[in-house]
Amino acid sequence: MTELLRVEGLSTHYLSEGQTVRAVDNVSLTIRRGEAVALVGESGSGKSTTAFSIMRLISNPGRIVGGRVLLDDRDVLTLDAAAMTRLRGVEMSMVFQEPMTFLNPLIRVGEQIAEAIRIHQKIRWSDARRKAIETLDMVQLPNPETVADYYPHQLSGGMRQRALIAIAISCRPSLLIADEPTTALDVTIQAQIMHLLRQLCSELGTALLLITHNLGLVAEYCERVYVMYAGQIVEEASIFDLFESPRHPYTEALLDCALLFDRRADRFRTIRGRPPSRVEVPSGCRFHPRCSRVMAECTTVEPAVVRLANGNQVRCLLHE
Amino acid sequence: MKPLLEVDDLQVFFPVSDGWSTRDKRTVKAVDGISLALGEGEVLALVGESGCGKTTLGRAVAGLTRPTGGEIRFRGQALDRLTAEDRPVYRRQVQMVFQDPYDSMNPLKTAFQMISQPLLINRVVPRDELETEVLRLFDKVGLSPGPSYLNRSRHQLSGGERQRLSIARSISVSPSIIVADEPVSALDISIQGQILALMRELQDASRISYLFISHDLAVVRSLADRVMIVYLGRVAEEGPTEAVFNAPKHPYTLALLAAHPIPDPERSRKRRRLVLTGDVPSPIDPPSGCRFHTRCPIAEPICSQAPPPFLAFGDGHRAACHFADRIESRMEALSTVAPTARPG
């Protein structure tokens, strides 16, 4: 598989009440064509900020302060506005957690999709509408002609998420970023949407970056995973390696916390403490105040990313 | 032993009011004939999809929503026949904990004020022992060091700390039942365990009973003694947790289990898939016969005609499906999506 996206040393900060929130700090990752990659981490670890930075959708008080985002070898961060508009939606697009925020409540669903298509393709309205209906059919909405005339509030949560996916894939992008696409949905609907996403991606050859805190979804639908903690990537591994033998103490602890529904847990596991504030980052390893395997040097030495023999990566002094 | 709480054929209907159709006489049948019993120190989990009536049932039990029909009895006494003096006693006995207590916390109040208020109103301790008691409760829910939390307001607490505070508030009046409505859903998994462990500890130490509302089957499996699977205002299946998880009898339970992600790539990719089609129908106009028939993979003509009776499987395990006694062979016959192999 050839490389599609390469993020190098990306840093994005927010200015909040005179303080700098280092939301994303020197993040690097790659995605190959057609691959399904997960980005996992606790709330506030910087997952969404990473996604928005890749899409170049960071606005005040946020600012991308460093790094490169290469999509097919073009640096997304230096493109002019017109080129960016052509890129966004056509080559990469995004699905969000709460579809209602991104659908216009006053415009019929079909029209919104047609509009998205017309931004990128100079075709007539009637053709755009036909394509919109085709797209609604692709996301398996029943009676796409009827649904096209609905307003967003007439759709259920699952249908809205399908409509949003329809908009995102309408131009057959090579990269689709899905930020917690099913968090607000029930498990049976979640299963429908995840199946749909995976099926569409393999049909269209689209690469998927799935952002989630649900380790179950990662295990089931992705091939490779990046684990994020306090703005940094702390581990990268293939799915099977990660779940079989996590290398970073944080990943290990996180997997320990996950409950399985097919067996009863005698004891509930947790990670002591909580993620650090992003204004005052702990010295040395950011995870050291919570790490069960902390060593003396962890409080002063910042671990570098180490590539392991099997190609996986980890940021921990135990592996240096 | 007589159960602490009994609910008989409970109905809670809401009038439909959607702005322009004010003369609409239809109702939302949020809870439509649910019965349950909760023993002392027992954890009963309510599971089901969004809108199936879990919160409504919980609120009715907590005395916050008036039932349309049926009866709720606490220690054998019917709720709607409680005297004016007994009503506040009941309110105190049954406490509710919400998904994210942020909204139910007054932004101007400190943690100390939030806990001391119910203590004062219910005259649990004299005024001069208030702070000692608040600190004792903080300690009990793991807010430590306690004194550092006394003056914090809601925005100075993390999600996990807010949930601990909300539990401290609910146990401050020594309730016998806590209705916990998705108490850990808003929390990161690294924090969830702390709250679940706390709830289990309180159950062991104080014999508190829980009506535990959750859509997370893994959490339910580990915490609940018994489970009730609800679909569109009615019970689909109920029974001891182990029986329901090990030998589910209702197609909806099977579908929920099949859809629930497993954080284990080997197993999650090997298991058989069962993806339900369609959405949950509206509770205003629920499907005839079995309410699940519009999505059920093994539905037959009888399903849309006759509501299924409960078939019993011993030890309180029962399921409302015409084919519950033949479920294994029926499901076996389905062509399920082929499992995906481990990539090369």
Ligand SMILES: Nc1ncnc2c1ncn2[C@@H]1O[C@H](COP(=O)(O)OP(=O)(O)OP(=O)(O)O)[C@@H](O)[C@H]1O
């Ligand atoms: N507009 C903003 N202004 C100030 N700080 C922000 C802003 N948006 C995000 N942050 C901060 O940046 C950090 C990373 O946030 P981000 O939303 O990327 O996390 P996340 O991993 O997506 O979390 P979640 O799982 O909760 O969605 C957090 O500390 C957050 O508080």
Ligand SMILES: Nc1ncnc2c1ncn2[C@@H]1O[C@H](COP(=O)(O)OP(=O)(O)OP(=O)(O)O)[C@@H](O)[C@H]1O
């Ligand atoms: N006060 C109300 N007025 C009108 N309808 C209501 C009211 N409260 C709840 N409903 C409706 O009753 C049904 C059951 O709602 P309820 O909140 O009990 O579901 P739930 O199972 O708790 O769902 P969720 O998992 O989303 O919390 C829904 O269709 C809801 O819209």
Ligand code: SF4
């Ligand atoms: S560097 Fe030290 S503190 Fe950080 S994860 Fe590794 S062992 Fe733990």
Ligand code: SF4
């Ligand atoms: S009664 Fe019929 S529709 Fe209902 S769950 Fe059983 S088989 Fe399915």
Ligand SMILES: [Mg+2]
């Ligand atoms: Mg996010």
Ligand SMILES: [Mg+2]
């Ligand atoms: Mg609810």
